[in-house]
Amino acid sequence: MTVVPAQQSGGSGGTSGLYDVLELVLDRGLVIDAFVRVSLVGIEILKIDIRVVVASVDTYLRFAEACNRLDLEAGPKKSPGLPDLVGEITESGARGKSKGALSGAAETISDAFRQAREEGKESQESPRRTTKRTTPRKRQEEAE
Amino acid sequence: MTTYIYGIVRRSHPNPPIDMGGIGDPARPVRSVTGGELSALVSDAPENLRPKRNDLLAHQNVLSEAGAAGPVLPMRFGSTAPDDKTVAAVLEERAEHYSERLEALEGKxxxxxxxxxxxxxxxxxxxxxxxxxxxxxxxxxxxxxxxxxxxxxxxxxxxxxxxxxxxxxxxxxxxxxxxxxxxxxxxxxxxxxxxxxxxxxxxxxxxxxxxxxxxxxxxxxxxxxxxxxxxxxxxxxxxxxxxxxxxxxxx
Missing domain, CATH: 3.30.910 (Protein Binding, DinI Protein; Chain A)
Structure with a gap:
């Protein structure tokens, strides 16, 4: 008898969806004390701490840099309700700086962010590999 | 033989995924263990069971398949019992609690x-x-x-x-x-x-x-x-x- 698994995941799908589902399989669900649970050493690798904004000197500097380079004229996901902001900054600030340079810098920020996400994906692909890595959160705390 | 438990369903579940491939390599076939009015979806547990991606997915797929036809109480990954008898005993012992949950989760x-x-x-x-x-x-x-x-x-x-x-x-x-x-x-x-x-x-x-x-x-x-x-x-x-x-x- 062949059983075709029901579709278990919708929405964004892909590997990110897989990570999100596995987190639930491991962290939630019924636990019965009469049963023995397999040792879950190494499971913390499934936790991605990359996206939490932590207060630390490193983070402050990174965000200051991000602001300096923020492309205020463009940005596909720019909040639509802020026309005043863009006007104001363009008038007072971008004076003398070329728009091209600003856009280029904004791309760099996006790249760094994307890279952070890809690191997150990697940890799903090969969970064991990342077990001994210090999480970025920890590193930032140590830097304080 | 150690028994691996995926989840709990009603004994009257219309279409439990019996014989579907579960955890392990090769995949251990899913069967059911009944105690009172409840059934547990189980398979043999492979030796040295670890939270590997394929096994996590197998656990998830068995539960999704079962959930498509009726309510299921999913176990957290990695629950094992020494044998089927232990599983049946737990089902009978806590029947009221699990039945209440299955009712609350019906169709959800x-x-x-x-x-x-x-x-x-x-x-x-x-x-x-x-x-x-x-x-x-x-x-x-x-x-x-x-x-x-x-x-x-x-x-x-x-x-x-x-x-x-x-x-x-x-x-x-x-x-x-x-x-x-x-x-x-x-x-x-x-x-x-x-x-x-x-x-x-x-x-x-x-x-x-x-x-x-x-x-x-x-x-x-x-x-x-x-x-x-x-x-x-x-x-x-x-x-x-x-x-x-x-x-x-x-x-």
């Missing part, structure tokens, strides 16, 4: 929503909301980035503003979506999301729920929302407020 599925910020978009937003940050950014730009202290000060303000936005967005996500759900379970915060919330949704109301998510997405372009479902109701196996529900969605 879980949707898990995780949210993070689109960094560039949230910076735009934070600047728009905070004139002081704008001014400081401008001043630093004029001064070729500013001194170390100036950059630190700007960064600190921005980080505080972004964190405040994370907390506010977490609350708002829950508020916007809980109207379309029967129950809410807030997940652990340590996973690095500004929000990690599960919603219990009636199978015939999933379209409304997903429409609410789409609306939220449209209204908040700085939010990166990841929705997974329909899933077995992992986060709703315990009655009342789930263990995580006491926490707030923010941090």
């Amino acid at each position: 599925v879980e949707y898990n929503v995780k949210a993070s910020h689109d960094e560039e978009a949230v910076l735009h937003r934070v600047m728009g909301e905070n004139p002081e940050i704008r001014t400081l950014t401008e001043a630093n730009r004029q001064a070729a980035g500013g001194t170390y202290e100036q950059r630190l000060r700007l960064g600190e303000m921005v980080v505080q503003a972004v964190q405040a936005r994370e907390a506010a967005d977490a609350v708002e996500i829950q508020q916007e979506l809980e109207g379309a759900a029967d129950a809410v379970s807030v997940g652990p915060q340590s996973s690095g999301w500004l929000a990690n919330v599960s919603f219990l949704v009636a199978r015939d109301e999933t379209e409304e729920f997903l429409a609410s998510v789409d609306k939220l997405r449209g209204d908040h372009p700085h939010l990166d929302l990841r929705v997974n479902g329909p899933l077995p109701p992992y986060s709703f196996v315990e009655p009342g407020p789930a263990p995580h529900a006491a926490q707030t969605a923010g941090h």
Whole structure:
């Protein structure tokens, strides 16, 4: 008898969806004390701490840099309700700086962010590999 | 032979995924162990069972398949019993509790929503909301980035503003979506999301729920929302407020 698994995941799908589902399989669900649970050493690798904004000197500097380079004229996901902001900054600030340079810098920020996400994906692909890595959160705390 | 348990269903479940491939390599076939009016979906447990990706997926697939035809109480990954007899005894012993849960979850599925910020978009937003940050950014730009202290000060303000936005967005996500759900379970915060919330949704109301998510997405372009479902109701196996529900969605 062949059983075709029901579709278990919708929405964004892909590997990110897989990570999100596995987190639930491991962290939630019924636990019965009469049963023995397999040792879950190494499971913390499934936790991605990359996206939490932590207060630390490193983070402050990174965000200051991000602001300096923020492309205020463009940005596909720019909040639509802020026309005043863009006007104001363009008038007072971008004076003398070329728009091209600003856009280029904004791309760099996006790249760094994307890279952070890809690191997150990697940890799903090969969970064991990342077990001994210090999480970025920890590193930032140590830097304080 | 050690028995691995996937989940609990009613004995009258119309279509339990018997013989479907479960965990292990080669995949151990799924069978059922009955105790009273309940059945557990089980298979033999492979030796040296570890939380490997394929096994996690097998666990998930067995439960999804079972859930498609009737309510199922999903076990957390990795539960084993010394033998089938032990499983049957547990089913009988706690029949009332599990039957109540199966009734409560009948016709319902879980949707898990995780949210993070689109960094560039949230910076735009934070600047728009905070004139002081704008001014400081401008001043630093004029001064070729500013001194170390100036950059630190700007960064600190921005980080505080972004964190405040994370907390506010977490609350708002829950508020916007809980109207379309029967129950809410807030997940652990340590996973690095500004929000990690599960919603219990009636199978015939999933379209409304997903429409609410789409609306939220449209209204908040700085939010990166990841929705997974329909899933077995992992986060709703315990009655009342789930263990995580006491926490707030923010941090």
